[in-house]
Amino acid sequence: MASDRGETGLNFGNGIVVRPHMRVGLLGGSFDPPHAGHRHISRMALNRFGLDRVIWLVSPGNPLKENAPAPMGDRLAAARRLLHHPRIDVSDIEVRLGTRYTAETLQALKDLFPRVEFTWLMGADNLAQFHRWKDWQQIMTRVPVGVLARPGQRMAGLGSPAARIFRNSRLHSRQSGALAMGPAPRWCFLNVPMLDISSTRIRDQGHWGRNRVEQRLGKK
16 A cells, blocks of 8 residues: 655545644544444544544444444544544545454554554543453554543553553553653543443443434434
């Protein structure tokens, strides 16, 4: 995959253009399905972490989950219907890169776009199991990490092996706006108000893929 390294911008694909020194948050996941909670934390990340843009990296699949997600095209289409924000985009770049794990994706992106300042975004539920991710310590040392916690997830996230091992690299929540401005390892944990919605609940209730899906996804 080639990138356009002209003066005006860099071609990320999917109609997305990033620029040198732009602070870009990456929210990865299966988005099976995407919902208003994903949109909400993306907006919070833009505001609290001082980001210029957030890109959803819709993954082909999650190596830690047994069941395969819905078809990639369905998830991408649902995410694009959900989003109406000038600074939040949806990308299938992991498919085009051929990467399977987050650490591989981040290395590939940094090789393609060495002057873009990436930040990895995730929920506190992912921080709690982060030590199970392949090459997770490389992720922590490669890019800043922003963690957004919904009520009830704080203890599990902050008590995780990853949080303990990298405790000296943690920024106070008052410093969240500086997260993307410095080198890794650095991470910040934020308690933010969350919407009471999850992909698992939508799937369990049988709404993903039905005619009412847009209503359940939070589309207004």
